[in-house]
Amino acid sequence: MAAGAPGEANEPIPRRRWRHAFPAPGPRRRSWSMHRKQTYRLHGVLLAFLGTVAPGQSGIVTRSDVAWAQTGPSIERLQLLEPPRPEAPLGVRVDVATSEPARLFLEVADGERTERMELAGEYRTTHIVPLVGLRPGRTHAVTFTATDTAGNTGEAATLTIETDQLPDDFPPLDVTSSRPEHMEPGVTLLSVYRWGEEGRDLDFGLLVAVDSSGDVVWYYRAQHSIGVAVPLASGNLLYRASVDGVWSIHVEIDLLGNVVRRWHSRGLADRATAGSILIDVDSLHHEMVELPSGNLLTLGSEVRTFADYPTSEEDPGAPRGPREVIGDVVLELEPDGAIVERWPLLDVLDPYRIGYDSFDMVFWRHTYRALGRPVGEMVDWAHANAVSYDARDDTFVVSLRNQDALVKLDRTGTLRWILGPHAGWTAPWRARLLEPQGELEWPYHGHGGEVTPDGTILLFDNGKYRATPFDAPMPADESYSRAVEFQVDESTMSVRQRWAYPPPGADRFYSSFLGDADWLPHTGNVLITDGARVRTMPDTADGQPLQRRWARILEVTRDDPAAIVFMLVLDDESPTGWHVYRASRWQAPLIGHQLAP
Helix, strand or coil: CCCCCCCCCCCCCCCCCCCCCCCCCCCCCEECCCCCCEEEEECCEEEEECCCCCCCCCCCCCHHHCCCEECCCCEEEEEECCCCCCCCCCEEEEEEEEEEEEEEEEEEECCCCEEEEECCCCCEEEEEEEEECCCCCCEEEEEEEEECCCCCECCCEEEEEECCCCCCCCCCCEEEEECHHHCCCCEEEEEEEEEECCEECCCCEEEEEECCCCCEEEEEEECCEEEEEEECCCCCEEEEEEECCEEEEEEEECCCCCEEEEEECHHHHHHCCCCCEECCCCCEEEEEEECCCCCEEEEEEEEEEEEEECCCCCCCCCCCEEEEEEEEEEEEECCCCCEEEEEEHHHCCCCCCCCCCCCCCCCCHHHHHHCCCCHHHEEECCCEEEEEEECCCCEEEEEECCCCEEEEECCCCCEEEEECCCCCCCCCHHHHECEEECCCCCCCCCEEEEECCCCCEEEEECCCCCCCCCCCCCCHHHCCCEEEEEEEECCCCEEEEEEEECCCCCCCCCCCCCCEEEECCCCCCEEEEEEEEEEEECCCCCCCCEEEEEEEEEEECCCCCCCEEEEEEECCCCCCEEEEEEEEEECCCCCCCCCCC
C-alpha cells in the first residue's frame, strides 16, 4: 500500500484486557461498595477507577467485605475497551456492566464545565459507552450511575481521564467573535488544508470540530489531504480524500477514528487499500450527499476528445484544434459501490463553451497523470464543485466553477435551468437561461451551491475574474467575494437576488478559490467559509514577496444589516499557512451517544 493511503494508520489495535476482581452479582436492587482503585495510563490518556481500599486490605472484594443494602443496581465492570486511536484521540469506548438491567446516567466535568445526560437505549446489563468530545489538555471526571426499571439508582463510579495537549503542528484557532445566544446550535466542523512554501501539503489531512468558544472538542488526522466531510444518518462521517494529489477516495469513519468503509475510483486502482470498493469512474471529487434512500450522490469525471476546440480563453481568434476535455459526471451510488445512475454533464451542456481557468489543470494534474493521460492537452471544462439534492421534486443543482453557472437537472438528465451570466451560451442552451429580475449580480467561480429549505439557492460567490471570455477580467486587487442567495421562479424562468453578505461597502473580502455558504435551519443564519485568503507580505531578505495564507469562518444573521455572531480565524506565521475547504454546523453525537453492544 502506498504511503499516505487511507487506512495506513488504521490497522486494528490489539485489544488489551485488564482483570478486575468483582464479586458475583447480588439479588435484585442490591449493591455493594467497591473496595479497590486501579489506574491505567494509555497513549496519553489516564483512567482511574475510583473506590476505596481499607489499610491492610488486598483490594480483592469478597461477599464478606460487602455491606448489603436495598439500593439500585451496582456497576460490576468498568474498563476501557481499547486505547484511543491516534487519529482521533479525544474519544474512547468504555465497557460498563451492571448487576441487573439498567440505564446509565453520565456526568462529565473537566474543571470548566459540567455536562449531565441520560444515555439512550434499552435497559441492559452490558453497556458500550463511547466518550467522544473530551477536551484536549484537561482532566475529566466522568461519573456513571445506573438506574433500574423501578427507578432505583445505585452507587456512582468515576473515571478520571487526562487528555494530551493539541499537537504542536495544530492550526491556531482564534475566536474573535462569539454570541452563543444568537448562534445555531452544534459545533463547527472544518476541513483544513496546510500550506507551505511548496504549496498544499499533500500528506496532511485534518478535520476539526470546535464549540462556540473555539475549544476543540474532536479532531481526526490523516496522512492524506482531506476535503469536504459530511455527517451521515448513522452518526458517522463521510469524507473525500486525495492520495499524492489524486482525488479518488471517499472514506467513512466513526467518531472514534475507525474506518468503516472506503471507496476508490480508477485513479487509485493500483494503490487501493484492501477492502476498498472500486467505483468505475476516473475520479471521485468535491462532493458527497447522503440521499433519503441511503444511496450516495457524488461527482466523478470522464474524458472525451473534441475536434476544432478553442485553445485560448483570451484570444477569440486563436487557432482551434483537438482537445481532451474533462467532463464532470453526477453519480448516484449504492453503498456497495454499484452505480445506480450517471448523468454526464457533457451530454447536458455545451462542451465547447469555455470559461476563465478552463485551461488550468492544477486541480486535475495528479489524477490524470496517474491514469496515464496527456495532461498538457487537457481542458478542465466545467469544474463542478458541488451538487445539492432537492427532495421536493427529486432534482439536482450542480455548481460549475469554470462555467460560472449553477444548473438544475432532473433524473432523466433534462436541463431545467441555468443560473449565471448569459455570455457564451448559444442555442439550444440559451432557452434555459434564467432572466434576472431587479438588482442582481451574477456569481463567478462560485463554490458550495445548495438548495435551502425555502427552495432558494445559496452559494459562496468567489468573484474571481467577474467576467467570461472574451471580456476583460477584473484584476485580483479589485475582486471581492460574498455569500449570496437567489430565488428562482421556474414558471417564469426568472431569478431574483434575495440576500447577500457583505452588503456593498462593508467587510469587503476576497477568496479566489475554496469557500462555502450554509443555511442554518434553526436560526436562519448563514455559515460562511471564507476559506482561501492570501495576504502579500513585505519583501523578504531575498527580495521575493511572501504570501501569507489564512482563513476565517463567519456565522451571520440574515437581518438588514447582517450581524456577525461567530467568527473563527486560522492564521499562522509564514511560511506555514492554512486554508479551509468547507465548514459546517454539526449536530454532533458527542459525549452521551451510545453504540449498540
